[in-house]
Amino acid sequence: MSAVALAATTLAGCVVGPDYQKPFLAMPAAWSSQKKTAPVKPAQLSKWWQRLRDPELDALVDEAVVGNLDVATAKARIREARASYRQSAATLFPSADSSGSATRNKTAATTSGGTASDAYSQFQSGFDASWELDLFGANRRSVEAARYGLDAAQEELRSTLLTLVGDVASNYTQARGYQARVQLARRAAASQKQTAELTRTMAEAGTATAADVAKAKGQASSTEADVPTLEASYAEAVHRLSVLTGRPPAALTERLKRSAPIPTPRLPIPTGVPADILLSRPDVRMAERQYAEYTARIGQAEAARYPSVSLTGDIDTSAFKLGDLGKNSTIGWSFGPTLSMPLFNAGKLQAAVEIAKAERDQYFIAYKASVLTALEDVENASVSLTQERIRNGKLASSAKSYGDAASLERTLYKSGETSLLDVLDAERSLYSAEDALLQSRVLIATDYIALNKALGGGWDGAIDSSRPEIVDAKTGPRLASQPRKNKDIQG
Template sequence: MTIFLVKPHWLRPSVAACIAFVVGLPGCAVGPDYAKPASDLAAFHNHVTASTEQAVAVAPQIDTWWTGFDDPMLVTVVQRALAQNLDLAAAFARVQQARAVAAWAGAELLPTIDFNASTTAQYQSLTSPAGSITKTFPGYSRDQREYTVGPAASWEIDLAGGLRRGAAAARGEAEAAQAEQMGTRITVAADVADAYLQIRGFQTRLAVAQDQVDTDAQLLKLIEVRRRVGAADEREVAQAQALLKQASSTLPTLRTALEAQLNRLDVLMGAQPGTYARELDIAGVIPGIPRINNTTQPLDVLRRRPDVIAAERRLAASNERIGAALSDYYPKISLSGALGFDSGDTSHLFTAGAFQAIGSGALRWRLFDFGKVDAEVKQARGANAEALALYRQAVLKAAEDVENSLMTLSQTDARRQELQGEVTALIRARDLSERSYKSGAINLTDVLDADRQLLSARDDLDSARADVARAAVSVFRALGGGWSEGQRVVTESSVASERAGSGVSSF
């Protein structure tokens, strides 16, 4: 059943009727029931077109996508980071805090029971109003003692459902915090994989650059020999020396970038930079990318993306706060009582004569404060509208991330294929140039030019190969991969069951 509330005035008879209705239905709660907004997204228009030449044959499980790269060291560093990363530890602590707040809000629905014991000692004034009267009694003593002991209980009856709405809002915030923890897990796994792939890319590029330095050094020796026999001049020697220096100058830049990624990886694993660097001293190959499912639909992504889940849970929490604000239009009733013993001396404390029971009830109604309640309700509705906009924005951002990552992967792999063809052609051209130079058919300038082109192309190719693997990581990140369905997943059905279990319904 639903009551449509208008701006109340305490003199209106309708308010009294509403109050009587609320008292008659203690299991109800004012405010709108939450309904998850529909997200009608069209199918993704970009698809993975990475070549089968680099892709691994078996598609991995999306919750452990890093195993699909078929690289044991990558699996090791990701698992280590998920166990030791400090951002993830902080996210878990935030979840614990949010759960504690939710537990506190849920406890507000239950009676509060305390056990109290006290003792009072007083030396009575003879000139006080009480002392001037009691001093005339026979056997009066100015030394007075009082001992009390026993339990006391209090309970606010949640007539309008404000406490239940507040507890539901706190649960929503706790679920949002848990979703954000899963988001942190995804980010950590993706960042670790990205750093690792960059490390392998820089190591490969360093190896290529070192090969080029060795080749140019051999070329310089050859030219010096030719100069000694009169087949080459000083200009050719200088050109060969310049080419060697050019190749050597790329090494410091690559080593600096490699060190930065090694340090980044250590920090992601919750360790001081340099802790695990030796494990990666031996250069490894850039792994091939896993196969990625092209049939993934937007609904699958929205169910897995933690940022979307968190935004939806905060939207649900803001909806519950509307009901909590509306409940202040209605009176609040609380009951309290105490059972115990009260005596002036300890010898008679636990006797039938010292036993006492106290019960009381209280009514609190913001009868003359409806203007503030109006403002609080409007604020709650405004916060709900903001949360709805943020949820819709999260949905669109998720779709944008997927589209961009799919396009980046496809186009980066297309560039890699073109660079592979360029390198193949340049290797053949360089070999032919060296043969022609040795036979005297061309001059050294042509050989040096072919060598420079090959060095640049090989460096671009290795960089592109690492970029393709990194783009695959971005796809898995965008799809929401990196956490298991076995971990607690916030679903609409689970929220509905929680609400049913708490007895919350709406007017």
Template structure:
């Protein structure tokens, strides 16, 4: 038994040593990281002659937990749950696990394939076949006719007992990667894994932004509801005033009906606002993997819309490509497509495979441990494509076209990223200026309503002026509330465009470690 184990170990060491000696080249193009276009500084979004915005951009490095700039504990608590609870992030994590497993499957071709075998058979040969064979063989014997007849008679009665056949051993095969076909396949699979890492980060960023925007909308709707209820009180006070004046003969029933209509119009807005609040809470519940209304107790109490900070740290332009997962994902896909070209080129070259088998076979199990039971075979085989009907040429053309597509997609992704940033900065600055103007409008509308009410009480104006002033104030307050929520949401969109938010949940080192671990780290995967 010890001698047999020594033979097995020697064969494995020889096979591994041969792999170290055979170091082929890798055909096809080597991947080179593309250069990334970026401006020297952030584009100036303040037009000459317009008022400067209150919240300005700062070149300080942005906080990975960008939602902390709003200083809203509830928003922070929601954002911290997204990575673990959101269904889309969990699906992206499952796809990442698929890519990781695929890399291990592809990487297995770098190593010898060893299969242990063990077999037992009970074999019974046909007696008729044996008898016929013996009878036919008698004719060639140099014996007399009588002797031959006697031998034929005995051969006709011959039987063969069943046989027990025992065997165990190892079968091995290994393709020598002389042209780097397998290495290119592993390179492509590793790049695809990196693409999945970045895809998961991109999904996380999108959901972080969606939670923040829905949260801003929720707080905005709650503020809109508070405005409607406050205007309802004002309209009710106006109705009470007109009824009192009508009772004393100081006004007409027309003013009473107009005041009642205004009250009904304002009251009709309240159910719509309550519906929006419920839907927005449901949207946040779904984003966190919760059933409808699961967050009602947590979010139903109205809170102010989170304000924007005086300074917004956005970093420097050259860091955008490093932060944006979609750019990193597009680059990984370009890397995978480039390696795919190398695989297609290698298919034109011969494939050399080492095969071997070493078995111990015996009719009794106790004899398997002895040298005479040894049987083996080994040797190389080579295959060379001669005629494939244009399949290999078509495959190479396909891979080159896919590489060109990936390169174009990478360039488009980079420019799209800068478009997103530019649009987000423009929208953020513009909404701030709009918000300032709406704040002035609300102040003026409040003063106008106050004057209209005073003049109506004094009998200097009709009630129509009061109604117009109420409607103007309600519209101005609603627009200001919407602008406040939009301004905060635009800041969220800006941070989304800058690509931050994944550094804490899915840090870069963890992604690199995942790819390195899946690549095998120099060891044969099990």
């Protein structure tokens, strides 16, 4: 086969191994919570956190996208995948190298009476080129796999951003919830102290006992004891927020110490149809790209079992004077194909193909699992949000009733028409109901966040992944310097 024919075969694009086809997965027609009579609206995922209506949260999300270390790592992986793709693509093109040498030569005299030659200089320069024709597509499959790997790295960044935005929103909501619960505990303790003071006054008047005073004080102290635990949980949420934005743990303490309302989402939200998950969830798209990548790697392994042909050529010139290299010199050249064919390898190459197929199967299963997990996440978050909203309504009614009861019990207690135990029970029930109502408000916001994450809502703004984290200086040729010793370990 001539070189021209080989080149034509290469350009025709002969490859071995399976061609990737995007898998078809049967998806439910609708979510279990969707009303069959209502028209289906697409999910509103763009900047969904802004519908929590909190400017401070919006600012923290922006800062986290810029400063988060997991995002920086994901951007570095994209740069790595881009470089790997360029590295693989380079194998499709010829490579060329040049060389040169200068030597000083002399032949010594032998003991049998020969004469020594005069010393002389010899200069050589050459040019080598080679091109692997990639007859069966090993390099093209490698490039294909690298391109899918780059796609997967980009989806990994989007998945990281999705998780980040959700974590920032969740921790911010938790922090505001703990602030509200601390304020509630302090208000309830203050009210219970007033009851204890009233009981002390009544004891002095002979209408209450010292035991009643002790009980009233004990309940107030018990309520105050919740404050340190809630303060600790609040601090942990703020510390997590600081780290998520790429700052030291205490960086946001001063900024967030002023209390703000618990974020309240606009509800209900449209969820689209289950098939949207295949396009909106970055972790699902990443799993699909990885499946495609390892499908291409089967062809790469399969091609290694076939012959390979390379075109190689070189030209060199030598002279006794540097100035003669281009004119009065000896010139030699060679050109021709090189054929390499595997003959016996004890099944090693076939085993490599079977390994590649097994890896492809694992990534296909991982893709199917990611789809099922995504569907499960949406169903769970949707049910949780719906049920928590119902629970919140009941808790609001309960807190109002307990508030009325506590107010009435205090009035009756002042007039001596009820016992202290009834007052303390009413106050304890009121505090518990109001605290549960605050926790429910936090859960509604948290479930809203979880639902948007499950639907695939994340950062959809521009992200520059081309700028390296570390910009090296003085990378060109220079004299080597001795590394500095660490003063701390000098003996």
